[in-house]
Amino acid sequence: MARGRELFRYCATRLALAPLMLWLIASLVFLLLRVAPGDPVDAVLGSRAPEAAKAALRSSLGLDQSLWNQYLDFLSRLVHGDLGVALINNESVRSIISKTLPASLELGITALIISAVLGLAVGFSGIARPEGKFDLAGRFYGIGTYALPPFWAAMLIQLVFAVMLGWLPVGGRFPPSLIPPEGSGFLIFDSVISGNWSALQGTIRHLVLPACTLGLLLSGVFTNALRLNLNRTLRSDYVESARSRGLSENQVVLRHALPNALLPVLTIAGITVASLIGGALLIEVTFSWPGIAMRLQESINQRDYPVVQGIVVAIAALVVMVSVAVDLLVAVLDPRIRY
Secondary structure (H helix, E strand, O other): OHHHHHHHHHHHHHHHHHHHHHHHHHHHHHHHHHHOOOOHHHHHHOOOOOHHHHHHHHHHHOOOOOHHHHHHHHHHHHHOOOOOEOOOOOOEHHHHHHHHHHHHHHHHHHHHHHHHHHHHHHHHHOOOOOOOHHHHHHHHHHHHHHHOOHHHHHHHHHHHHHHHOOOOOOOOOOOOOOOOOOOOOOHHHHHHHHOOHHHHHHHHHHHHHHHHHHHHHHHHHHHHHHHHHHHHHHOOHHHHHHHHOOOOHHHHHHHHHHHHHHHHHHHHHHHHHHHHHHHHHHHHHHOOOOOHHHHHHHHHHOOOHHHHHHHHHHHHHHHHHHHHHHHHHHHHHOOOOOO
16 A cells, blocks of 8 residues: 555656646747747748838737747647647648657657667677677677767668668658558558558558668667666576576576566666657658658748747657656556655
């Protein structure tokens, strides 16, 4: 019962802090956009537009008000779920997010699966013989993939597999000769549901290069995390006790060491979601992937305040939800954790 009360109090605290974190992030984005160089009115009308037209547009957008009034109006809209409209084409920010977020989630989830499978397999391969060839190769792999510049790796992979070998498309999300299936915006899911196998094949062919590139770059995090935690766990007292009872090394590793070593990896997986956002921006730009990170980059260049603010708040909410869910899952799985 005491453990249940502690867990309930921890869950309530984490959930109560989530709105505070979102408010801090939204406020920071609002202030950074206002102090950054560049005028959104110039981005819409051009720097040579008449001053009267600029003043009229600035007034209609509320940019002639004081910074404090703009901030209060922004928070009031945000509380009511109103993210505003884009300055460039008056499209609803909610509509922009609903169109672009599924593409980024499809890419990010696929990349996360690839990185976890690849990283854990490489990290586990050197356990049988520490300091051996596989262990050293795993170390170099973990450090090397994490240190690779994403844009350089993306362009190199694009050059080899798309340009030189011609195995896969250079960029884009869907073959231009086909009609995308309608539905949720997740093209793999929509293709399967509609039974459109040619669309499914085209979607997967366009997804392979960006997802594998992003997954490869993130896999080093899982490799190093599993290696370090598994090595430390294998030297612990309860593992030595299991060996002294006559259990085979495979039983010791798979039944006793590996489950405990994977708990910190689960926490790292939650943190990796935030890294996915930064890595996805460069990958989406390089592969012309029409996701939310690419739309964010375009909106920053256009000084489109409502779109930038709305996308950042949506991404922050996603990262906060995943972080809270991972923390709660680790708290439930590991009874040693005290709060």
